[in-house]
Amino acid sequence: MINWRGLYTVFRKEVMRFLKVTVQTVLTPVVTALLYLVVFAQALAAHVQVYPGISYTAFLIPGLIMMSVIQNAFANSSSSLIQSKMTGNLVFLLLSPVSPAEFVVSFVAAAVLRGLMVGLGVYAVAQYFVHLPVSHLGWSLLFALLGSAFLGGLGLVAGVSSDKFEQLAAFQNFIILPLSFLSGVFYSIHSLPSPWDAVSRFNPFFYIIDGFRFGILGVSDVSPWLSLSVAGGFVAAVLTVCLVMLNTGYKLRQ
Amino acid sequence: MTAAVRFEQVRKDYHSVQALKGVDFSIEQGEFFGLLGPNGAGKSTLINIMAGLVKASSGRISVLGYDVVSQYRRSRAALGVVPQELVYDPFFTVREMLRLQSGYFGFGRENDAWIDELLEVLDLSHKANDNLHDLSGGMKRRVLIAQAMVHKPQVVVLDEPTAGVDVELRMALWNFTRRLHGAGHTIVLTTHYLEEAESLCDRIAILHHGELRALDTKQALLGRHPYRLLCLTLDSPDRALPPAVDRLVIERDGAAVTLRLHKLENQIGPLLDSVKQSGIGIVDLRTRDMGLEDIFLELTREVAA
Numbered sequence: 001m002i003n004w005r006g007l008y009t010v011f012r013k014e015v016m017r018f019l020k021v022t023v024q025t026v027l028t029p030v031v032t033a034l035l036y037l038v039v040f041a042q043a044l045a046a047h048v049q050v051y052p053g054i055s056y057t058a059f060l061i062p063g064l065i066m067m068s069v070i071q072n073a074f075a076n077s078s079s080s081l082i083q084s085k086m087t088g089n090l091v092f093l094l095l096s097p098v099s100p101a102e103f104v105v106s107f108v109a110a111a112v113l114r115g116l117m118v119g120l121g122v123y124a125v126a127q128y129f130v131h132l133p134v135s136h137l138g139w140s141l142l143f144a145l146l147g148s149a150f151l152g153g154l155g156l157v158a159g160v161s162s163d164k165f166e167q168l169a170a171f172q173n174f175i176i177l178p179l180s181f182l183s184g185v186f187y188s189i190h191s192l193p194s195p196w197d198a199v200s201r202f203n204p205f206f207y208i209i210d211g212f213r214f215g216i217l218g219v220s221d222v223s224p225w226l227s228l229s230v231a232g233g234f235v236a237a238v239l240t241v242c243l244v245m246l247n248t249g250y251k252l253r254q
Numbered sequence: 255m256t257a258a259v260r261f262e263q264v265r266k267d268y269h270s271v272q273a274l275k276g277v278d279f280s281i282e283q284g285e286f287f288g289l290l291g292p293n294g295a296g297k298s299t300l301i302n303i304m305a306g307l308v309k310a311s312s313g314r315i316s317v318l319g320y321d322v323v324s325q326y327r328r329s330r331a332a333l334g335v336v337p338q339e340l341v342y343d344p345f346f347t348v349r350e351m352l353r354l355q356s357g358y359f360g361f362g363r364e365n366d367a368w369i370d371e372l373l374e375v376l377d378l379s380h381k382a383n384d385n386l387h388d389l390s391g392g393m394k395r396r397v398l399i400a401q402a403m404v405h406k407p408q409v410v411v412l413d414e415p416t417a418g419v420d421v422e423l424r425m426a427l428w429n430f431t432r433r434l435h436g437a438g439h440t441i442v443l444t445t446h447y448l449e450e451a452e453s454l455c456d457r458i459a460i461l462h463h464g465e466l467r468a469l470d471t472k473q474a475l476l477g478r479h480p481y482r483l484l485c486l487t488l489d490s491p492d493r494a495l496p497p498a499v500d501r502l503v504i505e506r507d508g509a510a511v512t513l514r515l516h517k518l519e520n521q522i523g524p525l526l527d528s529v530k531q532s533g534i535g536i537v538d539l540r541t542r543d544m545g546l547e548d549i550f551l552e553l554t555r556e557v558a559a
Binding site for chain 2: 003005006008009010012013016017020084087088089091092093094095096097098099249253254
């Protein structure tokens with residue numbers, strides 16, 4: 001039996017939380033992505049062409065959208081959890097009959113929603129620079145969904161495991177940030193010298209961004225089916241880790 | 255009838271420290287139960303295991319017959335816990351928070367009338383749309399109680415609810431808990447204020463070093479110690495009492511002397527006579543039956559090596 005109302009309420013609470021500070025949670029990341037776009041597109045557009053017939057700016061936009069999506073999905077679940085743990089109000093949820101699975105689904109769903117809102121914002125603003133029609137809407141949405149669910153789940157793992165803001169910041173700065181920068185947002189991995197092109201293939205973020213780029217532009221470094229399997233596999237793995245953590249009460253119910 | 259809360263050989267070890275050493279007792283439905291003990295006795299650990307916030311190392315707890323681990327949905331629905339710490343979520347208003355908490359338990363808009371009633375009874379109606387961050391400590395405490403009651407739990411646990419609370423709010427809280435008890439709720443109270451436990455609770459458990467030291471009705475507990483205290487004010491602070499009287503002294507501050515008398519063995523008349531015969535004048539005297547506080551101290555006093 002599922003406590004649907006409980007699940008929906010936790011989701012709603014998480015959404016209300018980030019909507020109460022929209023400037024910080026939605027507007028700021030859109031502006032940040034815009035800055036990247038202005039700097040990189042202006043500086044490199046004339047010199048770099050990744051795929052024939054596609055401008056560097058057009059190449060850059062899907063990567064920037066996806067980078068914003070995943071970073072914000074991660075930030076949403078991780079910062080909500082660490083704040084609730086530090087202030088102690090997570091106890092209200094822990095005292096309730098909401099199950100581990102309902103907990104995970106609602107936190108990840110809220111992270112996905114924030115990721116998609118930020119992604120949509122970046123896409124809308126980017127239209128000012130390049131008119132960019134979506135080649136395959138289905139693929140685009142699918143990778144946005146998988147990418148934000150993956151990072152929403154990772155954010156949950158990081159938020160639950162961290163006892164201090166410092167630990168969470170380390171997780172964010174030493175794992176999430178490097179992986180998202182080294183994932184082919186700004187370049188094609190084909191342009192990388194050996195062995196970095198091969199190393200990049202071990203980065204799950206690469207497949208999420210490459211798959212999403214296929215959705216928008218219709219071209220990509222690897223097959224979208226390969227990206228789909230990798231992204232899907234990582235989503236399944238991280239959600240399993242979340243469920244195991246919540247079920248065993250790791251850090252939350254000693 | 256199923257016990258409101260059943261503790262079965264509950265043990266909890268934190269590394270090498272044994273916080274609970276096999277606690278075993280029941281709280282019956284409809285009781286106003288006091289769980290007392292000095293700091294670090296294991297009261298909060300016991301409550302946290304009951305609420306599912308901490309896992310027992312062994313043993314089990316059930317609330318209304320529902321195991322708190324394997325049937326947590328039902329046990330948590332039956333349990334309302336008012337946490338000791340003044341925790342709150344600064345993102346929300348009082349009403350939003352109560353609606354959210356109600357939703358976690360599976361309630362929707364149909365519970366709004368009850369939320370309004372709680373706001374009214376706890377004198378929070380005028381603060382309903384204020385952010386929790388802006389409320390005073392006393393108001394936050396009231397919100398915590400409303401949150402614990404939002405799903406109409408049968409068993410209500412108040413963990414040190416009056417710590418740091420002013421007299422007026424304390425009175426309001428006790429009236430509210432009495433009212434809940436009158437409406438059939440089982441109340442479990444932990445407190446440092448022993449006179450409160452003495453005036454409110456029907457039955458009392460005293461926990462010390464993770465063990466149950468006493469579990470009895472308040473009357474039996476108070477009657478267990480057949481002692482009374484005799485407080486004398488002597489006519490001069492440096493009087494030496496006769497040896498037979500002096501050995502009954504438990505406290506002396508100049509002319510003020512407190513004696514502990516066994517109700518059967520130490521008769522007050524002959525004792526006062528022997529004091530007078532040694533030439534000591536008595537300015538004032540009063541007797542006091544031992545209260546819960548004295549019994550508590552006696553039960554939890556460290557045995558001198």
